[in-house]
Amino acid sequence: MTDADDLRHRVSALLAAHPPAATDRLDFLRARFDAGLAWVHFPEGLGGLGAPRSLQVVVDTELAAAGAPDNDPRRIGIGLGMAAPTVLQYGTEEQKHRFLRPLWTGEEVWCQLFSEPGAGSDLAALGTRAVRDGESWVVDGQKVWTSSAHLARWAILIARTDPDVPKHRGITYFVCDMTDPGVEVRPLRQITGEAEFNEVFLTGVRIPDSRRLGEVGDGWRVAQTTLNNERVAIGGARLPREGGMIGPVSRTWRERPALRTHALHQRLLGLWVEAEVARLTGERLRQQLTAGHPGPEGAGMKLAFARLNQEISGLEVELLGEEGLLYDDWTMRRPELVDFTGREAGYRYLRSKGNSIEGGTSEILLNIVAERVLGLPTEPRTDKDVAWKDLSR
Numbered sequence: 001m002t003d004a005d006d007l008r009h010r011v012s013a014l015l016a017a018h019p020p021a022a023t024d025r026l027d028f029l030r031a032r033f034d035a036g037l038a039w040v041h042f043p044e045g046l047g048g049l050g051a052p053r054s055l056q057v058v059v060d061t062e063l064a065a066a067g068a069p070d071n072d073p074r075r076i077g078i079g080l081g082m083a084a085p086t087v088l089q090y091g092t093e094e095q096k097h098r099f100l101r102p103l104w105t106g107e108e109v110w111c112q113l114f115s116e117p118g119a120g121s122d123l124a125a126l127g128t129r130a131v132r133d134g135e136s137w138v139v140d141g142q143k144v145w146t147s148s149a150h151l152a153r154w155a156i157l158i159a160r161t162d163p164d165v166p167k168h169r170g171i172t173y174f175v176c177d178m179t180d181p182g183v184e185v186r187p188l189r190q191i192t193g194e195a196e197f198n199e200v201f202l203t204g205v206r207i208p209d210s211r212r213l214g215e216v217g218d219g220w221r222v223a224q225t226t227l228n229n230e231r232v233a234i235g236g237a238r239l240p241r242e243g244g245m246i247g248p249v250s251r252t253w254r255e256r257p258a259l260r261t262h263a264l265h266q267r268l269l270g271l272w273v274e275a276e277v278a279r280l281t282g283e284r285l286r287q288q289l290t291a292g293h294p295g296p297e298g299a300g301m302k303l304a305f306a307r308l309n310q311e312i313s314g315l316e317v318e319l320l321g322e323e324g325l326l327y328d329d330w331t332m333r334r335p336e337l338v339d340f341t342g343r344e345a346g347y348r349y350l351r352s353k354g355n356s357i358e359g360g361t362s363e364i365l366l367n368i369v370a371e372r373v374l375g376l377p378t379e380p381r382t383d384k385d386v387a388w389k390d391l392s393r
Contacts, residue, residue: 079110111152130159171219306355
């Protein structure tokens with residue numbers, strides 16, 4: 001049974017064989033994965049040791065103290081937080097061994113081809129088609145709001161494979177090679193001036209059946225694994241006290257007393273407490289994950305994340321007054337990651353507006369919390385048993 005002492009011995013052996021100061025970054029990350037120290041709760045041979053998830057912090061702490069490189073998790077968050085758990089649960093052994101190592105080391109970036117122009121909040125209504133052709137599927141359609149599509153080698157994709165059954169039952173889940181012919185990525189410029197996400201057009205894209213995850217027609221169930229993990233990844237990230245958006249406004253408050261007013265003080269105190277409650281709730285949620293899989297509770301965390309970010313950034317702009325209206329750079333860029341705390345207040349204010357849309361709109365998440373967490377009656381759904389092809393669009 002792997003315990004904390006055993007993990008420390010394994011970390012020491014890794015550091016002795018691959019000193020961080022003298023080892024290429026990628027070589028070190030590959031060696032860490034092969035030693036089972038990437039994500040210790042994954043199975044042996046897939047970057048883990050089958051150990052409790054709670055012991056990951058032991059490995060991370062030891063490696064950080066030794067100055068070892070990390071895998072730049074913010075840049076590859078979709079792969080780590082959404083693709084990897086889905087591949088682990090539904091992938092074949094061949095798929096797991098092909099995808100998980102370069103995903104974790106950051107050699108291959110992933111994106112998510114789920115939302116469409118006519119199927120965002122009602123994702124199950126998606127219209128991208130995948131038609132079987134021998135040992136391949138031919139995919140045609142359009143996806144939108146795809147973060148990191150301009151960087152990604154692989155995408156997790158859901159497409160309609162049977163239009164003659166109700167919408168939730170005719171979907172299949174695939175892994176799409178973003179370098180294949182027929183995949184076109186176009187930037188979508190946001191209110192921040194940047195284009196961190198994109199629209200993706202799929203025209204006659206051939207996906208081998210060997211890159212299907214789960215059974216044909218069972219894609220909605222597979223997608224729930226992705227979506228539940230996505231909400232935890234977005235709303236339940238591990239933060240120190242005053243980590244995230246509450247940090248910059250708290251520092252400004254301490255360092256610039258001339259900006260203070262009683263009313264702003266009361267609002268800041270309330271938001272500071274809420275941010276700390278959300279942080280501790282996220283820690284409890286991660287501890288619950290050690291015993292199983294993420295559930296609908298992640299929807300509540302993501303809801304809190306969006307609301308707090310918007311309220312905190314609004315307070316920061318008010319605190320700074322005219323200075324809060326300044327913006328450093330409207331240059332059209334296609335960044336590799338979202339940097340909430342490394343930019344100025346104006347960027348945080350604008351970028352946080354998307355928090356209540358991305359990863360599931362707040363309105364849909366409220367329904368999930370009401371129905372699946374609180375057990376309230378579900379909303380009437382007239383399309384539940386209607387074939388997708390007969391739905392009004």
